[in-house]
Amino acid sequence: MQDTPSKTSWRQRTRLVHGGTMRSQFGETSEAMFLTSGYVYQSAEEAEARFKGEDDGFIYSRFSNPTVGMFEQRMAELEGAEAAWATATGMAAVSSALLAMLKAGDHIVAAKALFGSCRYIAEEMLPRFGVSCTLVDGRDSNAWQAACRDNTKVFFLESPTNPNLQVTDLKAVADIAHKAGARLVVDNVFATPILQHPLELGADVVVYSATKHIDGQGRCLGGVILGSQSYIEEEVKPLLRHTGPAMSPFNAWVMLKSLETLDMRVREHARSGACVADHLAEQPGIENVLYPGRRDHPQHTLAMAQMEMGGNIVAFDVRGGKQAAFKFLNALQLVRISNNLGDAKSLITHPATTTHQRLSPEARAELGISDSCLRLSVGLEDAQDICADLAAAAQIAAR
Numbered sequence: 001m002q003d004t005p006s007k008t009s010w011r012q013r014t015r016l017v018h019g020g021t022m023r024s025q026f027g028e029t030s031e032a033m034f035l036t037s038g039y040v041y042q043s044a045e046e047a048e049a050r051f052k053g054e055d056d057g058f059i060y061s062r063f064s065n066p067t068v069g070m071f072e073q074r075m076a077e078l079e080g081a082e083a084a085w086a087t088a089t090g091m092a093a094v095s096s097a098l099l100a101m102l103k104a105g106d107h108i109v110a111a112k113a114l115f116g117s118c119r120y121i122a123e124e125m126l127p128r129f130g131v132s133c134t135l136v137d138g139r140d141s142n143a144w145q146a147a148c149r150d151n152t153k154v155f156f157l158e159s160p161t162n163p164n165l166q167v168t169d170l171k172a173v174a175d176i177a178h179k180a181g182a183r184l185v186v187d188n189v190f191a192t193p194i195l196q197h198p199l200e201l202g203a204d205v206v207v208y209s210a211t212k213h214i215d216g217q218g219r220c221l222g223g224v225i226l227g228s229q230s231y232i233e234e235e236v237k238p239l240l241r242h243t244g245p246a247m248s249p250f251n252a253w254v255m256l257k258s259l260e261t262l263d264m265r266v267r268e269h270a271r272s273g274a275c276v277a278d279h280l281a282e283q284p285g286i287e288n289v290l291y292p293g294r295r296d297h298p299q300h301t302l303a304m305a306q307m308e309m310g311g312n313i314v315a316f317d318v319r320g321g322k323q324a325a326f327k328f329l330n331a332l333q334l335v336r337i338s339n340n341l342g343d344a345k346s347l348i349t350h351p352a353t354t355t356h357q358r359l360s361p362e363a364r365a366e367l368g369i370s371d372s373c374l375r376l377s378v379g380l381e382d383a384q385d386i387c388a389d390l391a392a393a394a395q396i397a398a399r
C-alpha cells in the first residue's frame with residue numbers, strides 16, 4: 001500500500017476527496033475495499049513482530065483494516081483531529097468514547113437534552129458500573145459549573161440537541177470542564193463536521209453517528225471517535241481492540257465515497273432546511289418552529305456564532321396534540337415517516353412515541369418534547385416539493 005499524503009495547503013473539499021487515500025500495487029483510482037477479516041504473514045517471525053508492535057502491518061480487522069484506516073484518516077483531516085477510530089454505529093462511538101475515559105468512582109456531567117440512547121448511557125448504564133451522573137440544562141453554563149465535583153472526569157453533550165435543537169455554548173462549557181479537570185465530549189451529529197468544529201471551540205473529543213449525514217443516503221450504520229493521538233492510542237484503542245465494535249470495511253468504503261460529496265450535500269441540506277423552516281412557520285396550525293438559523297430560535301445568535309449554517313433539522317408542533325401530529329404524518333406523501341435523519345430523503349418522526357418514548361412524560365415535558373412535536377430531517381429533494389407536501393399535510397391536520 002502506498003500513502004498519498006495530504007498536502008498541508010489542501011482545503012477542506014480537496015481533503016474530503018483525497019484525504020487518507022492509500023493505493024495498492026494496482027494503482028486504483030477509487031479507494032479499494034478490503035473485505036478481509038485477517039491478514040497472512042510471510043513468516044512466524046513477522047507475525048510475532050506485528051503482535052509486539054515492532055512491525056506496523058495489519059493484524060486483524062477487529063482493530064485494523066486498510067479501508068477503515070482510510071476512512072479514519074479522512075475523518076481526522078476533516079475534523080482537524082490528531083486521530084480517529086471508526087466504530088460499528090454511532091452508539092458504539094458514544095459509549096466507547098465515554099467508557100474509554102471513565103472508571104468506577106468517577107462522575108460525569110451530561111446535558112438532559114440528548115438523543116434517547118445517549119441519555120440511557122449517561123443516566124442508566126454508566127451508574128451500573130459505578131460512574132455517577134448529574135444531568136443539567138445544557139444551555140445554562142452555570143448549571144455545568146454547579147454540577148462539578150472533585151471526581152468529575154467528563155462533560156458530555158449534543159449541540160444542537162436531538163430533537164428540539166437546544167444549543168450549548170461550547171467554548172464556555174469546555175472552559176468550565178477544563179478548570180474542573182474534566183474533558184468535554186461533543187456528539188456533533190446534528191451540526192455535522194462541515195458546519196461546526198467543536199475541537200476549535202475547546203472540546204477534547206468529538207463523536208459522530210456516521211449513519212447520518214456522513215453516509216447521507218441511508219445505507220450503512222457507522223460511527224467515529226475523534227481526538228488526540230494519545231487519547232485514541234492509549235484509551236480508545238485498548239478498549240475497542242478487546243471489545244470489538246468495529247466498522248465493517250464495506251461500510252467504511254461506502255462512507256469514504258460519501259465523504260467526497262459531504263461538503264456539498266450538507267450545505268444544500270442546510271439551504272433547504274432554512275427554506276422549509278420559514279415555510280413551515282407560515283402554515284396555519286403549525287407552531288413553535290425551531291430552527292437554529294431562524295432569528296426566532298431562542299439561541300439564534302449563539303448558534304450562528306458556532307455554526308456556519310442552521311443545518312437540516314427542524315422541530316415544530318402541530319396544533320391539536322398527538323392526534324393532529326399523527327394526522328399530519330399520515331397525510332405526507334413525499335416526506336417519509338422514519339426515525340433516521342441526515343438522509344437524502346426527507347424523513348420525519350414523532351419523538352415522543354419513537355426516539356424519546358423511553359423518557360417519562362415529565363422528563364419529556366422538561367425538554368419541551370410535547371405530544372404535538374415533530375422532528376423533520378430535510379432531504380435533498382427540491383425544497384419546493386418538500387414545502388408543498390408539508391403545506392398539504394398541515395391543511396389536512398387542521399381540518
Ligand SMILES: Cc1ncc(COP(=O)(O)O)c(C=O)c1O
Nearest residue numbers: 089090091115162189209211222
Ligand atoms: C445525536 C445522535 N447521537 C447518536 C446517535 C446514534 O447513532 P447510530 O444510530 O448510528 O447508533 C443518533 C441516532 O439517531 C443521534 O441522533
